[in-house]
Amino acid sequence: MADIITAVAPVNIAVIKYWGKRDEELILPLNDSLSATLDTNIMYAKTSVCARPDFATDEIWLNGKKESFESERLKNCLISIKKKAAAEKSVNNDFLSWKIRVCSENNFPTAAGLASSAAGYACLVTALAKLYKVNSDVSAIARLGSGSACRSIYGGFVQWCAGVDPQGVDSFATQIVDSSHWPEMRVLILVVADHKKKTSSTDGMKISVQTSELLKHRVQHIVPKRIDEIIDAIYDKNFSKFAEITMKDSNQFHAVCMDSYPPFSYLTDVSHTIIQLIHSYNKACGEVKVAYTFDAGPNACLYMLQSEVFVVISLLKHIFPSSNPEFVTGLTFIPEVPLSTEILQAIDIEPQATDLIKYVIHTKIGDGPSILSDGLHLLNEKGEPINIH
Amino acid sequence: MADIITAVAPVNIAVIKYWGKRDEELILPLNDSLSATLDTNIMYAKTSVCARPDFATDEIWLNGKKESFESERLKNCLISIKKKAAAEKSVNNDFLSWKIRVCSENNFPTAAGLASSAAGYACLVTALAKLYKVNSDVSAIARLGSGSACRSIYGGFVQWCAGVDPQGVDSFATQIVDSSHWPEMRVLILVVADHKKKTSSTDGMKISVQTSELLKHRVQHIVPKRIDEIIDAIYDKNFSKFAEITMKDSNQFHAVCMDSYPPFSYLTDVSHTIIQLIHSYNKACGEVKVAYTFDAGPNACLYMLQSEVFVVISLLKHIFPSSNPEFVTGLTFIPEVPLSTEILQAIDIEPQATDLIKYVIHTKIGDGPSILSDGLHLLNEKGEPINIH
Numbered sequence: 001m002a003d004i005i006t007a008v009a010p011v012n013i014a015v016i017k018y019w020g021k022r023d024e025e026l027i028l029p030l031n032d033s034l035s036a037t038l039d040t041n042i043m044y045a046k047t048s049v050c051a052r053p054d055f056a057t058d059e060i061w062l063n064g065k066k067e068s069f070e071s072e073r074l075k076n077c078l079i080s081i082k083k084k085a086a087a088e089k090s091v092n093n094d095f096l097s098w099k100i101r102v103c104s105e106n107n108f109p110t111a112a113g114l115a116s117s118a119a120g121y122a123c124l125v126t127a128l129a130k131l132y133k134v135n136s137d138v139s140a141i142a143r144l145g146s147g148s149a150c151r152s153i154y155g156g157f158v159q160w161c162a163g164v165d166p167q168g169v170d171s172f173a174t175q176i177v178d179s180s181h182w183p184e185m186r187v188l189i190l191v192v193a194d195h196k197k198k199t200s201s202t203d204g205m206k207i208s209v210q211t212s213e214l215l216k217h218r219v220q221h222i223v224p225k226r227i228d229e230i231i232d233a234i235y236d237k238n239f240s241k242f243a244e245i246t247m248k249d250s251n252q253f254h255a256v257c258m259d260s261y262p263p264f265s266y267l268t269d270v271s272h273t274i275i276q277l278i279h280s281y282n283k284a285c286g287e288v289k290v291a292y293t294f295d296a297g298p299n300a301c302l303y304m305l306q307s308e309v310f311v312v313i314s315l316l317k318h319i320f321p322s323s324n325p326e327f328v329t330g331l332t333f334i335p336e337v338p339l340s341t342e343i344l345q346a347i348d349i350e351p352q353a354t355d356l357i358k359y360v361i362h363t364k365i366g367d368g369p370s371i372l373s374d375g376l377h378l379l380n381e382k383g384e385p386i387n388i389h
Numbered sequence: 390m391a392d393i394i395t396a397v398a399p400v401n402i403a404v405i406k407y408w409g410k411r412d413e414e415l416i417l418p419l420n421d422s423l424s425a426t427l428d429t430n431i432m433y434a435k436t437s438v439c440a441r442p443d444f445a446t447d448e449i450w451l452n453g454k455k456e457s458f459e460s461e462r463l464k465n466c467l468i469s470i471k472k473k474a475a476a477e478k479s480v481n482n483d484f485l486s487w488k489i490r491v492c493s494e495n496n497f498p499t500a501a502g503l504a505s506s507a508a509g510y511a512c513l514v515t516a517l518a519k520l521y522k523v524n525s526d527v528s529a530i531a532r533l534g535s536g537s538a539c540r541s542i543y544g545g546f547v548q549w550c551a552g553v554d555p556q557g558v559d560s561f562a563t564q565i566v567d568s569s570h571w572p573e574m575r576v577l578i579l580v581v582a583d584h585k586k587k588t589s590s591t592d593g594m595k596i597s598v599q600t601s602e603l604l605k606h607r608v609q610h611i612v613p614k615r616i617d618e619i620i621d622a623i624y625d626k627n628f629s630k631f632a633e634i635t636m637k638d639s640n641q642f643h644a645v646c647m648d649s650y651p652p653f654s655y656l657t658d659v660s661h662t663i664i665q666l667i668h669s670y671n672k673a674c675g676e677v678k679v680a681y682t683f684d685a686g687p688n689a690c691l692y693m694l695q696s697e698v699f700v701v702i703s704l705l706k707h708i709f710p711s712s713n714p715e716f717v718t719g720l721t722f723i724p725e726v727p728l729s730t731e732i733l734q735a736i737d738i739e740p741q742a743t744d745l746i747k748y749v750i751h752t753k754i755g756d757g758p759s760i761l762s763d764g765l766h767l768l769n770e771k772g773e774p775i776n777i778h
Contacts, residue, residue, distance in 0.1 A: 214644060217606040244650075251652045255603060259644035261637055262668040269658045279651040 005130045006048040006377045009123035009369035010040045011108075011116075012151045012158065013187065013301045015246040015293060016226055017253040020209045020219065025072075026168045027147045030209070031223040033160045034230060035151045036303070037179070038187060039366030042330045045119035047104040048378040049127040055099035061378075061385040062120075063105050076144040077125055084141070085132035096132070103378035103385040108361070121145030122152030126369035139173035155179045155367030157234050159227070179365045182237050186309050186331075189361040190300040190316070192270045199264040201296040204257060211261040218252055239305055243291030246303060247278075250293040268298040270320075270356045277319055277349055278302070281312070284346035307336065309362065314339040319349055320357040330362035394519045395437040395766045398512035398758035399429045400497075400505075401540045402576065402690045404635040404682060405615055406642040407549065409598045409608065414461075415557045416536045419598070420612040422549045423619060424540045425692070426568070427576060428755030431719045434508035436493040437767040438516040444488035450767075450774040451509075452494050465533040466514055473530070474521035485521070492767035492774040497750070510534030511541030515758035528562035544568045544756030546623050548616070568754045571626050575698050575720075578750040579689040579705070581659045588653040590685040593646060600650040607641055628694055632680030635692060636667075639682040657687040659709075659745045666708055666738055667691070670701070673735035696725065698751065703728040708738055709746040719751035 018033035058069045058078070069075070078100070085091050102124060106116050125142040129135075143150035143160075150171075151158045156178040163170030199207070208215045226245055233241035257264050267275075271294060282288045290312055291303040304312055310333055317327065318339065380386055407422035447458045447467070458464070467489070474480050491513065495505050514531040517523075532539035532549075539560075540547045545567040552559030588596070597604045615634055622630035646653050656664075664681060671677045679701055680692040693701055699722055706716065707728065769775055 213611055214603045214606065214641070214648075217603065221606075222602055248650055251650065252603070252648050255644040255646075255648035255652075257644075258647055259603075259641050261633075261640065263640040263644075263664060265656070265661045267654070272654050275652060 003052065004048055004050045004377045004379050004381075004383070005127050006046065006372040007123050007127040007130065007369050008040050008044040008046045008372060009119050009126055009152050010037045010155070010366055011043045011045075011119045012037045012148065013293065014148065014151070014295070015242070015303070016223060016230060016249050017295075018148055018160065019253050019256060020205050020215055021147070022162075023166070023168065024206075026171075027143050028168045028171050029147060029160065029162045030215075030219045032162050032227045033148070033151070034157065034176070034227060035148070035160075036157055036185070036187070036365050037152060037155045037368060038363050040370070041366070042361065042363040043106075043108045043119070045104060045106050045116065045123040046372075046378060047102060047120070047123040047127045049100055049102050049124070049131050050379055050383050051095060051098040051100045051131060052383055053094075053098050055101060055383065058099050058101075060102040061104070064385075064387055073121075073145050077121065077141055078128065080141045080144060081125065081128040081132055081134060081138070084134045084136065084138075088134060088136070090133035090135070100131075101379060101383050101385075102127075105378065105387075117146040118148040118152045121149035122369055125149070126153070126371070130371050137172060140168065140171060143168070143171060143173075153368055156181060156365060159231070176231055176234055179367050182234065182365065184305045184307070185365050186304055186306050187363050187365070188302040188304070188309070188312065188316075189363070190274060190302065191358045191361070192268065192274075192298040192300065193356055193358050194268065194298050198266065198297065204260070204264055204296060207262070207264070208256050208260040212256050212259045214259040215256045218256060222252065240288035243288045243303060246291040246293050254294065266296050266298060267294060270352075271298045271300060273319075273349070273352060274300045277315070277347065280347040280349060281315060281343070284343045309333045310336045311339050311343075313360065313362075315343075315347075316357065316360065318344065318351060320352055321354045322357065322359075323355055324359055326359065328360045328362055331364060333362060392441065393437055393439045393766045393768050393770075393772070394516045395435065395761040396512050396516040396519065396758050397429050397433040397435045397761060398508050398515055398541050399426045399544070399755055400432045400508045401426045401537065401547065402682065403537065403540070403684070404631070404692070405612060405619060405638050406684075407537055408642050408645060409594050409604055410536070411551075412555070412557065413595075415560075416532050417557045417560050418536060418549065418551045419604075419608045421551050421616045422537070422540070423546065423565070423616060424537070424549075425546055425574070425576070425754050426541060426544045426757060427752050428720075429759070430755065431750065431752040432495075432497045432508070434493060434495050434505065434512040435761075435767060436491065436509070436512040436516045438489055438491050438513070438520050439768055439772050440484060440487040440489045440520060441772055442483075442487050444490060444772065447488050447490075449491040450493070453774075453776055462510075462534050466510065466530055467517065469530045469533060470514065470517040470521055470523060470527070473523045473525065473527075477523060477525070479522035479524070489520075490768055490772050490774075491516075494767060494776075506535040507537040507541050510538035511758055514538070515542070515760070519760050526561060529557065529560060532557070532560060532562075542757055545570060545754060548620070565620055565623055568756050571623065571754065573694045573696070574754050575693055575695050576752050576754070577691040577693070577698070577701065577705075578752070579663060579691065580747045580750070581657065581663075581687040581689065582745055582747050583657065583687050587655065587686065593649070593653055593685060596651070596653070597645050597649040601645050601648045603648040604645045607645060611641065629677035632677045632692060635680040635682050643683065655685050655687060656683060659741075660687045660689060662708075662738070662741060663689045666704070666736065669736040669738060670704060670732070673732045698722045699725045700728050700732075702749065702751075704732075704736075705746065705749065707733065707740060709741055710743045711746065711748075712744055713748055715748065717749045717751055720753060722751060
């Protein structure tokens with residue numbers, strides 16, 4: 001079984017958003033973005049790969065379902081890793097000619113809209129790099145699968161530099177600080193019930209690039225300054241500065257969606273209530289204690305320090321009553337200072353209908369992808385997928 | 390009763406939005422705006438005023454309720470009209486020193502969020518101008534009551550020129566075309582059920598001016614071009630061009646709200662469904678047939694030509710089922726080409742829950758304020774308000 005390689009890779013949540021490509025095929029972004037990598041003990045993609053001379057074709061299974069290998073993005077990743085291996089002469093040409101099998105799954109629902117493709121491609125590229133013994137940076141290859149996947153190649157806080165090269169040789173991810181830099185940072189992911197038909201982020205970006213005047217302004221004049229400022233805030237562990245930039249950048253991304261033509265909105269009434277709640281809570285605290293950020297969907301991702309987790313969860317349970325006995329999953333937390341009636345009064349938002357938030361994932365900043373040595377592969381010794389539905 | 394003056398004035402709906410003041414007191418805007426004036430036969434504010442030597446103080450009743458006259462905006466309007474009358478020597482000084490009574494009402498619910506203050510101040514200023522025999526333009530005085538009120542001083546399509554003078558002498562409204570220019574134009578106002586706590590437009594503008602980078606960009610680089618383009622579209626009666634600019638400008642205004650800090654959103658899930666519906670309908674028609682625009686609330690205002698009214702109302706009834714037997718009020722309309730199943734299939738939006746739209750007002754472009762000669766005043770011969778609740 002030594003020829004089966006299995007990797008796990010993390011989800012990342014951007015605080016400076018990636019929105020808009022300058023090259024659709026090479027997935028080159030218009031602007032730098034910056035994210036936190038989340039702990040793979042809570043959420044991960046897991047991928048097993050193997051190459052054998054007797055495989056007739058490349059095959060892939062995703063979340064228990066056979067999928068076509070004819071995706072351009074998937075093929076680009078495989079070709080690029082093989083090219084790199086050939087250039088580095090890390091494996092022999094016979095091995096490079098063998099067909100491969102890939103089996104991948106996430107431990108969180110894909111439908112939750114939690115950037116599963118970023119974790120998935122980071123994991124695939126990590127496993128392939130190990131298979132073909134590629135040692136150099138593979139974030140630019142993960143980028144070919146899904147832009148933001150390049151940021152899941154590193155732990156801690158990670159910047160994706162847009163670069164200027166037309167071929168994208170300078171468009172890769174770099175680590176700003178590792179996961180040990182700001183150990184108190186916690187993340188709550190609020191999975192919001194949603195029935196809306198959504199514009200895919202690929203389609204949404206195209207529409208914004210073609211039609212939004214505000215996106216041009218954002219890319220040229222706003223993001224560069226914000227990247228510098230948030231890196232300083234991270235270095236200095238200045239939470240309120242970090243939080244303010246994070247919220248403003250999320251808001252501006254959603255403003256750009258609205259300024260696109262036709263416009264689209266990923267935020268629902270529930271998302272907007274969460275936004276109001278966080279601003280009201282911060283105001284009641286007299287200090288910015290919590291930040292929200294939203295990607296291409298209604299789910300909120302809240303950043304806060306460990307000391308706030310208990311009171312914020314109490315607040316969420318109060319304002320968004322739930323019938324789910326496992327409303328909060330993930331890391332355990334210690335009940336600390338309870339929610340005060342003063343804060344609740346100052347917030348002045350009425351409890352909402354039941355189950356508008358389906359569940360909450362409690363997690364923290366974590367490390368980049370890793371190769372599993374426990375032998376718990378997703379392919380059996382014959383190279384066949386395990387756990388097929 | 391000759392000394393009681395009664396005016397009616399119209400609502401106006403902006404197609405290029407006013408958002409942001411450069412002077413809070415003088416209500417001077419950051420950018421030009423442009424609106425259509427709606428028919429006073431359907432929606433109006435009505436105001437009676439009189440001045441008598443025996444009145445002890447200035448008094449005002451709004452929608453059947455006594456209100457304080459101590460509003461700066463109200464006092465500014467009265468003082469400015471009196472100054473103009475004194476400068477023009479249109480009445481004698483005795484008359485100018487008499488206290489006044491004002492009684493005003495709207496024939497549509499204020500709570501519907503339909504720019505009632507614009508119609509109200511346009512009406513007040515028109516009645517006062519008649520009372521004090523002021524003949525020159527009073528739109529700059531209406532502006533002191535509520536910025537967009539200046540646009541309700543004229544009929545048809547009206548531009549509010551921002552001007553550059555610090556005292557605002559060049560910040561007034563001018564008529565682009567009168568109500569007869571584009572007689573086929575129709576307006577549907579969709580009153581959306583709403584329970585959200587709202588940021589007032591005065592507060593919202595302040596937050597946007599202080600915090601939104603995108604607003605600066607909009608004011609400097611986008612609005613001037615759009616004003617020129619939409620005036621051309623109106624002159625040429627080019628509906629699809631008019632509609633596209635109208636929708637884009639509404640979207641950009643709401644994008645600016647989202648880009649403000651803290652952000653606020655006037656649009657609800659229902660508003661967003663209406664936006665999707667109009668874009669889908671236009672796409673299904675292969676031509677831009679309907680435009681939406683939204684002010685500081687969730688209600689949609691749809692512009693279309695008369696020939697579209699029947700099918701659009703049918704579509705609204707299908708997608709937004711209503712238990713209201715008087716779902717559509719206002720102008721009557723003739724059932725024409727029915728809604729085709731092809732269009733419904735192409736639209737691909739499921740019927741929504743019942744009563745998300747409370748009712749629809751069907752109206753058209755109309756004239757500016759007028760003085761009533763029918764003697765149906767809101768003050769009786771003693772100068773006391775009639776119909777006090």
